Amino acid sequence: MTLITVRRRETATESEMWFGTAGRVAVVLLAMPASWFGAQAVWQWAGGPVSTLHALDTLLSGQMSAVAIASLLAPVGIVLALRLARVADRALATIVWAIGIPWCLPPLAWLLPREVVLAVWLVPLPWVYFGLWPLTSLRSEQLHHARWARPADLRQLRVKPGPQELPPEQGLVLGRLQRNWLLVRSQAQQRELGGMLVVGRPRSGKGLLAVSQILGAWQQHSLVCTDLKGELHDATAGWRARTGKVIVLDPTGVGHRFDPLAGRDTEDDLYRAAQDILHVDGEGDGQAFTERAASMLAAIFVAAKREEI
Secondary structure, three states, X not given: OOOOOEOOOOOOOHHHHHHHHHHHHHHHHHHHHHHHHHHHHHHHHXXXXXXXXXXXXXXXXXXXXXXXXXXXXXXXXXXXXXXXXXXXXXXXHHHHHHHHHHHOOHHHOOOOOHHHHHHHHHXXXXXXXXXXXXXXXXXOOOOOOOOOOOHHHHHOOEEOOOHHHOOOOOOEEEEEEOOEEEEEOOEOOEOOOOOEOOOOOOXXXXXXXXXXXXXXXOOOOOOOOOOOOOHHHHHHHHHHOOOXXXXXXXXXXXXXXXXXXXOOOOHHHHHHHHHHHHOOOOOHHHHHXXXXXXXXXXXXXXXXXXXXX
C-alpha cells in the first residue's frame, strides 16, 4: 500500500469569498419581491385564497377543491419553515423563508391587514438568519468545518497536462479531472505546499498517483520514497535515471549499499553509533536497559569490524 502524506488548503481569497457572499445575498433580495408578486398572481389566477371557514365548509360539503385545500395547508408551511430554521443550515433556512413564505401568506389576508401579513414575512428574517431565540439551532456546534471540495474549489486547481500527458513541474498532484491535472502549487499567500494523505482501497490508484507525482511534478527535484513492493522503482527509475542518480536501499541486499559504520573504527566511535541507533528520547527509568543494549551492540560492531564482515 502506497501512502503519500498531503494537506488540503483553501485556495479562495478573502475578496473572492466576499463577492460570492454578496452575490448570493443580491440574488435572494431580487427574488423576494418576485416571489411575493408571483404568489399573489398565482393565488388570484386560481380563484383564491379563501378563508378558513369557507375552505372547511367547502370540504365538509363533499367538494374536493384544490384552492380550499391549499388555503388550509398554506399557513402550516409557516410553522414548518420555523421548524426548519431550528434544524437546517442558516443559509438554507433563510432562503426558504425569504422566497417560500410569500406563497403561504395570502390565505391569512382575510384575517390580518396587508401590513401585518408583510410583517409576518419580513420581521422573522433576522431571527431565521442569525438563529436567535426561539429559533436557536438544535444542532451542536461543529468542532471542525471540513467538507468535500466543490467544483469551484477544483476549478482553481485544474492545470493542463504537459508533454507526454505528465503533470507540470513543482506542484502537488491531487489527481485528474477529465483531461486536466488537479495540482496544488506555491502561491504568494502560501508558499508551502503542505502535505496530502491518500486513502483508498487496494487497486484504487494510489500507486498510480505516486507514479504521476514522481515522473511529472518532481522529475527535476530530489526525493526520498518509501517503496515497500518495489513497484514505484520499476515504474519510474528508468525515467528519472535520465536526469539524475537513482539509489536503492533494500535490507534484503538488493540494490546499493549503505554502511552506517563507515569511518567509525575505534571502540568509542562504534559505541556512539550503537547509542545513536538505540537512543529514545524521554526513556526515564528504561535508560539503563538502553545503555546495556548499546554496550552489547557496540561489541557486535567491534567484532564485525575485526572480522571485516
